[in-house]
Amino acid sequence: MTRERPLRADAARNRAALLAAASEAFAAQGLDASVADIARRAGIGKGTVFRHFPTKDDLLAAVVLDRIDVLAELAQELLGAPEPGEALLQFMEAAAGQQRHLDLSFLRDAAGVNEMLDGTRSELFTAITALVDRAKEAGAIRSDITGMDVILLMCAPNHVVTFVPDAPPDLWRRYLSIIFDGLRPEGARPLPAVS
Amino acid sequence: MTRERPLRADAARNRAALLAAASEAFAAQGLDASVADIARRAGIGKGTVFRHFPTKDDLLAAVVLDRIDVLAELAQELLGAPEPGEALLQFMEAAAGQQRHLDLSFLRDAAGVNEMLDGTRSELFTAITALVDRAKEAGAIRSDITGMDVILLMCAPNHVVTFVPDAPPDLWRRYLSIIFDGLRPEGARPLPAVS
DNA sequence: CCGTAACCGGACCGCGCGGTCAACTTGATA
DNA sequence: TATCAAGTTGACCGCGCGGTCCGGTTACGG
Secondary structure (H helix, E strand, O other), X not given: XXXXXXXXXXXXXXXXXXXXXXXXXXXXXXXXXXXXXXXXXXXXXXXXXXXXXXXXXXXXXXXXXXXXXXXXXXXXXXXXXXXXXXXXXXXXXXXXXXXXXXXXXXXXXXXXXOHHHHHHHHHXXXXXXXXXXXXXXXXXXXXXXOHHHXXXXXXXHHHHHOOOOOOOOOHHHHHHHHHHHOOOOOOOOOOOOOO | OOOOOOOOHHHHHHHHHHHHHHHHHHHHXXXXXXXXXXXXXXXXXXXXXXXXXXXXXXXXXXXXXHHHHHHHHHHHHHOXXXXXXXXXXXXXXXXXXXXXXXXXXXXXXXXXXXXXXXXXXXXXXXXXXXXXXXXXXXXXXXXXXXXXXXXXXXXXXXXXXXXXXXXXXXXXHHHHHHHHHOOOOOOOOOOOOOO
16 A cells, blocks of 8 residues: 555654653643643654654654554453453453553544544444443443543543542543443433433 | 722613623633623623723633522522432533533632632532532432532533534533433442552 | 754744723713 | 823744754665
């Protein structure tokens, strides 16, 4: 497809440093960390950032793509786990443990700016749905839960924790645990009809 | 205390319009809606905004203060309700139903920029704690839940719903219901120890 | 070792933001 | 109705952002 010449040694090095720095910066200061600051963290010039990624959004997309990749792979693995309920919980824990502020950013761009991102994303979606279906069949979670529910809820802990100052780094576990409990079928009240 | 002369008629009108417009704008575009835009919505000049509120943050604080007031009053009322569990659920529904994007903004400013805000806020905090305690005594929720847990979790639905495009306006009910189920004591697994 | 294409960097641009100000308008008061 | 403090306004300022660009630098094939 796209003629892809190998990167020059220094270019590859810079690109890697840039991605790492961007990940750090987004996690630390939210997604409106300035490009200049990211470049500073990476020890490169601002111009170089835009050489590698034409737009700040493209840089963000690249960072997010990495996360999605990892999660998709994990979801695939966990499809073979013996305990479907436990597998789903493990997946949600991995997802919630991801870097902050990137939470749901991979849902942001409705119109696929980046094809590759869209591809991996839908891959992740179907994997999650499969994970959820297995958990439902095993009776580990109630039957009216959807993959989208899981995606949305698994990101909530990371977000709410953002607002408590000096939070212990694993406070999110507390809220994920509560939320996961809410998915269980025992004594579940019917979900409100949503128009 | 502070010598407070009554506002002139037009000033009062403008202030009301401004607050309403700000509430709209923040809900529609998030808290970085521009002051210029808010002024436009209110049909007044940008300068007038800064006459009423020296800073954009002060304007936001005023909007948030209104919400907190309403919630604090409601929490107080619900303390007399017959069913403590149901009362807590009702409160969380009211809180989650609040305007979007303002979710947890009242936790933001650690150092109290605005004394009045701090006062009403702590009032709300204690009322919520009381509500939670009653629900615990009645066995409606598990005993290791704190007021802070409720505050954080009641804001989650509104946030996650932000990311699904064309969401029905009451989709948040679905997620609040799930989360509230997670608070119940039946078959609760122990909460992970948080360092 | 050399030529060159790829790469790097930081000065530079336009924009929109929060906030200021001095000239103007208006509602309360006597 | 005359007076004037209170209120209003939009042009204006400085700043930091995302993004551009060209002169200097560097890795790599021949």
